Amino acid sequence: GRYRLTAGCGMITAVCLIAAGWSLTGKMNDQAGMMVVEDVFAMNSGGCVVVGSVQGVLWSGERVVIVDRAGKEIKTKIGGIEINRKNVRAAADTPVALYFKDIELNEINKGDVVIGII
Secondary structure, eight states: OHHHHHHHHHHHHHHHHHHHHHHHHHHHHHSOOEEEOOEEEEOTTSSEEEEEEEESEEETTOEEEEEOTTOOEEEEEOOEEEETTEEESEEESSEEEEEETTOOGGGOOTTOEEEEOO
16 A cells, blocks of 8 residues: 555656646747847857847747837847856846847847747
8 A cells, every 4th residue: 555655646746747847848938038139249250149138938049030129120040048158048037148140240239129939
């Protein structure tokens, strides 16, 4: 009796943890993240880095649209994400730096909005 109860509780715990993980992953993937650009820096290797605070979730490699104040759109892909000078795969509700290898410094400005494309 005692072994079965322990094994049964362990199985239930494992199933609950897996279900919770799937639930969180699904919620993260369903939300389009966005960020208002607070500053822009040129990269020596080409491209640029923009900084700001992400609302929702943005993923490295995710396709995004950058919209300026006049409504002009640039479609691109996030080349990398840094939080506190560490490369990360995704960012949720936190200050970040986003790298865009195909966007130059003069193409993006403070106040532009980066929006994830679902």
